[in-house]
Amino acid sequence: MLIEKENRGHKDSLFVDLFYQDETAKKNLLSLYNALHDTKYQDEEVIRKVKIEDVLYKNFKNDISFEVDGQVLVLGEHQSSVNPNIPLRCLLYVGRVYEQLIDKNARYRTTLVRIPTPEFYVFYNGQKNQPLEQELALSDAFINSAGTNSVELKVKIININSDKAHEVLKKCDVLREYSQFIDTVRKYSGEDGAIKKAIRE
Numbered sequence: 643m644l645i646e647k648e649n650r651g652h653k654d655s656l657f658v659d660l661f662y663q664d665e666t667a668k669k670n671l672l673s674l675y676n677a678l679h680d681t682k683y684q685d686e687e688v689i690r691k692v693k694i695e696d697v698l699y700k701n702f703k704n705d706i707s708f709e710v711d712g713q714v715l716v717l718g719e720h721q722s723s724v725n726p727n728i729p730l731r732c733l734l735y736v737g738r739v740y741e742q743l744i745d746k747n748a749r750y751r752t753t754l755v756r757i758p759t760p761e762f763y764v765f766y767n768g769q770k771n772q773p774l775e776q777e778l779a780l781s782d783a784f785i786n787s788a789g790t791n792s793v794e795l796k797v798k799i800i801n802i803n804s805d806k807a808h809e810v811l812k813k814c815d816v817l818r819e820y821s822q823f824i825d826t827v828r829k830y831s832g833e834d835g836a837i838k839k840a841i842r843e
Contacts, residue, residue, distance in 0.1 A: 656823070657720040657765070660816055661706045662691060670816045671708050675716065677813035678763070683710070694738045704735045715739065715758040721799075722768035729780035729795050732762045736795075762797040765817070767824055772801050774808055 661670050668686040676683055690709040706718040717735055719728065740757060748755050766772055780795040781787060800808055804821045811818040826840040833839065 657820065658705050660820060661718070662693075666816075667691065671706070673814045673816060674718075674810075675708075675710055675714075677810045677817070678716075680813075692739050692742060694735060694742075704731075707735065707739055709743070709758055713758055715743075715760045716763065717760065718763045718765060720765050720767070722766070723770065724764070724766060724768075724772060724776070724778075724799060726778060726782070728764055729762070729778050729797050730783060732797055733780060733793070733795050736760050736762075762795065764797055764799040765802050766799055767802050767821060769828070772799070774801050774806055775799065 659667075661667055661674065664670070668689045668691070671689050671691070672683055672686055675681065675689075688711040690712075692707045692709055692715070694703050694707065704717055705720050707716065709715050715736070717732055717739070719732075721728070744755060744757065764778075776799045778797045778799065781792065784792065800810060802808060802811060802817060802821050804811070804818075804825050811821060823840060826843055827837055830839045
């Protein structure tokens with residue numbers, strides 16, 4: 643349905659714009675990180691945006707990825723549905739990011755290469771009822787779960803719908819305002835110019 647596609651498109655593009663492309667993106671990312679970790683970073687220079695670039699796979703991209711103070715690597719996705727394959731996608735994303743962050747020659751040295759600790763988040767604001775928080779694990783997809791040397795990756799899903807009033811919305815103004823805007827668009831859903839009406843309101 644055209645309206646549904648339009649709604650998905652504006653949500654995705656607005657989220658990426660706010661947290662990656664806008665001139666205030668680093669400030670917004672810092673606010674988001676502080677809200678997620680209850681920290682009080684103030685210097686935007688601790689934020690380093692990381693873009694997954696691959697000319698061969700143009701559709702292979704995540705929403706946001708950024709490094710904090712050289713120690714933590716955050717990968718975030720905005721979703722209007724909970725997809726059980728998101729841990730697999732995050733595994734592929736983080737491999738691409740580390741390829742960019744780590745010097746190619748360093749991988750083959752005998753000294754340990756130190757890497758920023760990865761964290762994975764989904765910011766859910768779909769209309770289907772979902773819990774305030776949930777976690778998806780890569781190991782849920784393993785055909786044989788008996789292996790002890792397997793990799794594990796966990797994705798934290800945070801419901802950012804306004805009516806859920808997640809604590810992160812109280813701590814991150816821009817995320818709260820984004821959530822409120824999406825609510826307003828939904829109010830006009832089905833009407834012509836729903837997005838323009840929401841912007842005016």
